[in-house]
Amino acid sequence: MKNLTLKDIALALGLSITTVSKALKDYPDVSAKTKEKVKAYAEKVNFTPNAYAAFLRTQESKMIGVVIPRLNHYFFSNVLRGIMHQAEANNYMVIVLSSEESYELEKKQVAKLVKQNVDGILISIADTTHNLEHINRVNELNIPLVFFDKYSKLSPSPSVIINDQQAAYMAVNHLIARGKKNIAHLRGPLLPQNSIDRFLGYRKAIEEKQLTYKKEWIFTCENISSDDGYRYTKHILEHHPEVDAIFAVADLPAIGAIKCLNEYEIAIPEQMAVMGFSNWGISALTTPALSTVNQPGEEMGASAFDLFLAEKERLRKGENSNVENIELATDLVIREST
Amino acid sequence: MKNLTLKDIALALGLSITTVSKALKDYPDVSAKTKEKVKAYAEKVNFTPNAYAAFLRTQESKMIGVVIPRLNHYFFSNVLRGIMHQAEANNYMVIVLSSEESYELEKKQVAKLVKQNVDGILISIADTTHNLEHINRVNELNIPLVFFDKYSKLSPSPSVIINDQQAAYMAVNHLIARGKKNIAHLRGPLLPQNSIDRFLGYRKAIEEKQLTYKKEWIFTCENISSDDGYRYTKHILEHHPEVDAIFAVADLPAIGAIKCLNEYEIAIPEQMAVMGFSNWGISALTTPALSTVNQPGEEMGASAFDLFLAEKERLRKGENSNVENIELATDLVIREST
């Protein structure tokens, strides 16, 4: 009924604990016959070695920690699913912690994972993270660490990201191709690399086509919330009537924008086009449906886990080979709002 | 730099491992002076006992497992946050697994948690779970198990739920108070208790006010998706023009309904009112904004964790006292769609 031990199996088969353990791990100094017998019995009673005891010897916990900025976030949920799927395939357990976009909490969560002796940490850093001491400490302890989506250029750890600048560039070019000339940008906070890159992609597209670029058309969504989008759109309507398109850093502000435009009975996309970023599940359900950039969440999660395995191997071998970085492709999802 | 052990502290202070351990746990046979010294040093070097080694003696892993039907689900994300918050306060780690609404996967995930020696399991069962052997097995192993939101009446384990029947009853009564007389219901799958209860609440309200109740106005959303809502609403418009309100088992189908009604340019709520259930973040952002029933997710998560602690204590003492069940209050959120 309860979880069996090697001892139980050894007793049942008249073998020593050592031989049972070695048989299960295919040591060469156990006869084929004995291996068969042990494996068959272990299979029958559904034995799996006690992970805690194993850790004590091997110092491998077979657990990884994941730190994400937010739990109830469509994109990160998808990344998580990708991570967990890959983790399961490799017999790893996953501990998920949220930083709630707070630098202080992020530090605590990372420390907690280190104390838990996780074999590695996958992290997407918070909007407010301005210091990488906690990350550096993980590196010093030789614990594999992988960034996904929100990384820092100041850390040498491997990362899997999208090309935010290029994606934003494509998105804005799409608006331009639709004939829009005065495009406002609801950008993200100032620190995160991806909100910087999306802004740069926006500016590059504008400048390349020699459209007007105005600082007054750039608004910073501190919380990347629908409320941010709603408020700034209202402001745009009242103070910048010449604006004919909005490119938002994420779907949530874009949906807030649509909400506002609907209330003011502005025709979308004729009078004002709206472009989001991330392709959340809900973005297909607004009226009108939101055009956006698709981010491959599950793929990113799976790649992040694979990078962790690679990084672990790299650290084990003590190689000074370069870390891997992965850049995933994105694509435009054109719907009714453009 | 690396994680310290009791041995390191003992060596540094010229004490035995035993005394250090006992000092940290406030054993009575350690002098106050020594306790002070040990605690101060442990604090300074940020010592925490190795959880894996501790488990081997105490058989307590200080980890709980959580199984939810879906990861990217607004309500469950909130429950998770409540669980994690409470877990952190009590020094527990949380392993989250998803059943993806599949009975088979749910069984696997529970088995995995048992193998991991979690101290308890919090679970919201899948829509397709029709058999409780896996739950019973957990009970037999004396591992505390707590249901939240989606439970089974066939298991004696404690649970924290809402009164779905009463909440649905209130919601439908609200539609009736708005003058609606022919109310359709987009119900959930047949197995889960909450979709049964919401249906019963709907029927109770209808029958009590002696409105017409028709089987043809009941539609089963197998996936509780927006697509379900969209499809059935289209069907209602085409085949049951007399229907003047829709009560959905969840927000997602309700949003699908609104999407459809908008496309057909049906006036909401004048020609057709729509009521959801759960109060997802997006339900305030549709046009028109969705009326719904608020479910206290975080509170439910926190209560579930508390129930786990209580159940653990109950099992430890071997009491045959009754298990606790908690029912949380819900409230209507009236927006534009009614």
Next chain:
DNA sequence: GTTACAAACGAAATCGTTTTCGAATTATAA
């Protein structure tokens, strides 16, 4: 000075697995 007792500390066993090293058995060669 002897005994009794409490206070303060440590030795050692234990949890279950892994792995090194040595012992035992069998097979092979001389």
Next chain:
DNA sequence: TTATAATTCGAAAACGATTTCGTTTGTAAC
């Protein structure tokens, strides 16, 4: 027949914390 090698197994020592049970030391009572 003996020496050697190959094969197969098991004893035992870790890993780090917990806890039982002794041991030592000091104090008080007689």
